[in-house]
Structure formats: structure tokens, C-alpha cells
Amino acid sequence: MTSSPFFSVDGAVQLPDAVDAGVPSHYGSPNIEQRHLVAGSAxxxxxxxxxLSVAGPDRLTWLNSITSAELRFVQPGESSETLFLDPHGHVEHAAGLLDDGDTAWLFVEQASVEPLAAWLNRMKFMLRVEITDRTPEFARIGFLAETVPADLPVASAQNIPLVWSDPWRTVGAGGHQYAAGEHPGASWNWHEALVPRDALATLSATRQPAGSLAAEALRVAAWRPRFATEVDEKTIPHELDWLRSAVHLSKGCYRGQETVAKVHNLGHPPRRLVMLHLDGSDSVLPATGAPVQGERAGEQVDVGRITTAVIHHELGPIALAVIKRSVKADAVLTVNEDGQLIAAAQQVIVPADAGAVADVPRLPRLGAVRRP
Structure with a gap:
């Protein structure tokens, strides 16, 4: 893929080891860029x-049968989100989905394009579907706004603008939220438009840009999980509160569905997502994967890992982290960044008692005597 024209904008910088390699991380002022995003001007x-695109008359029923969301009744122009799970319920890929009445458009991480397309082609059998990598034709542009900017050169198909609206704002039909109280995702009015790649040069010269760091900071503050950062080989949707927007709990069978149902109804996810408010006095931001530690028997032991750490324009240094379910909500935590300990205050997203929602009566023990 060729270099993005946005690198020609004054101040454009890509940080080393950035999760979003290939696009500018910032343009000199990440905090100001966040404010421009929130204002809808960037x-x-x-x-x-x-x-990826999935065309053909069987596309929605087929995708419905192999992923976590209910997709059979998605209407043209409607946005959704779905997860591709392995047989044990671990997240293998995540996709935003927009259907135009003829084709389902999948918004995925670049690392997912090739393996997911290959897997989908193996799974289509005799069904009337066609999978195509559309990344060379279309670029994604993100923004926060109530409406799509009128001057954005959005691609369309079947007279449907190809704009995916993130469903994270609300709990979807058939979904479930573990987070208690008012959810910051309610104000996460995030959209991604597909534009022709040959329009990027004009966009970079005429529109106010914000770097990927600004988008990531606002995403973290909204407690919004992302496949490229919060997911590892052991992740199940419950740990990230992803039942909220990407899982339908009463749809038919699909790969990984048994684990999803069992953990939600009878068990507890082994790990849980938290947001950490980090001590910024030393101006050190932990890297992805940095150990989160807690005290046990007078010693510091690893209880989780940082998935995304950012500096938010209002909250300061914050991070999403996945920690063990057994860690108490009031536990004192620290982050070990290459030997430097950073104090971290825990804000619970997925509580320790998440799951086990089924009202299953306890059976009497064999041989127990029922007293009158």
C-alpha cells in the first residue's frame, strides 16, 4: 500500500511501533486534535x-450462521458489528458491517484482511456469495459527528452512502451490558466513511486532520474495545463487555456460541476489562503489554496487562487493561513500565461478578434430609 497523502500535512508524525502504522499518529498537538474531533471539525x-465486501443473495444469512451477531434482518444502510469466534469462543476477528442491499461491507483491521478472506472463501461451500478485498479501492475516514459532513466524498453503492456508524453507543438487540451505571460509550458518536483512495490527496489538503492517537484517546475514554489492541489469543467477548454491541444472545447456533452462552448464563469470564487512571507525574506512558501488578502476600505479582495507554485531553493519562477476574475492585494497582512503577487507579468496566445471569435453582444434595 502506498504512503498516505496525509503525511504531506505540516507536522505529520508517525510514532515508532504505532498500532496504526501507515497513517499519521499526530500533527503536533494530539490534545488539540482530540478537541477538534469532539467538535466534529476534524x-x-x-x-x-x-x-472486505461480501456480495450475493446469501450473504446475510451466511454471515449470520458463522458469526456472533444477528444479521439476517439488517436493512440497507444499517450498521452492525459482529465477531468471528473459534470453536472455543475466542475472538479471531472483529468486523463492523454495513449492508447496501446487494453487498455487505466489512470494516476490519488490515491484519485480518488476508486470513479472514481466506477463511470466508473456505466456508462458503455452494452458497451464492463472493468475497473481495476492497482495500486497494477504498480508504476509511473516521470522524465524530451527528451527521456526515456534506463535503466528504463518500462512496456509495445502490444509492446507499458507505458510512459505518459504530453501534457501541447503545446495547444492541439481543446484547447485554456488564458495565454498571452511566456508560461513556453513549456519547461515542463514531463513524467511518469509505472514500475512493484517489480522493485522499484532496482531503488531506482541504480538511482539518486529527491523528490516530486522538481517535484512540477518545476510544479508550468510551471504553470501546478494538481487535488490534484489546484482543489476544485467549480473549472471549465477555471479558471486554463486547456482548454490548457485537453478540446476540438468543440467535441460532454459530461457531463459539456454546462458550458464549455458558459463560454468560452459568459462569464468569476469567478476565475483565478495566480503565486505569495513571499517575502522570513522571510523564511516562506505559507500552502495550506492560504488566499490571497487584500485591499478594506482600509481593508485587502480575495480574494483567495494558492493552492501550493514551493521554486524554481532559482525563489525562488513562489506559485500558485486561486483568484477572479475582482482582478486587478496590485493589491498589501499579503498572510496570520497564522497571518503572506507575500508580494506577482502577475504574471497573466489567465487574468481577459478570456472567452467571441464568436463574438456575440449586438442587438439593443427594442424601440431604428435607426438614419440615
Missing amino acids: IVDLSNRGV
């Missing part, structure tokens, strides 16, 4: 991310 270059 756009984010996401041209490094992938786009």
Missing part, C-alpha cells in the same frame, strides 16, 4: 485499515 486518516 477527520482521521484510517487508510491503513482493511475493507
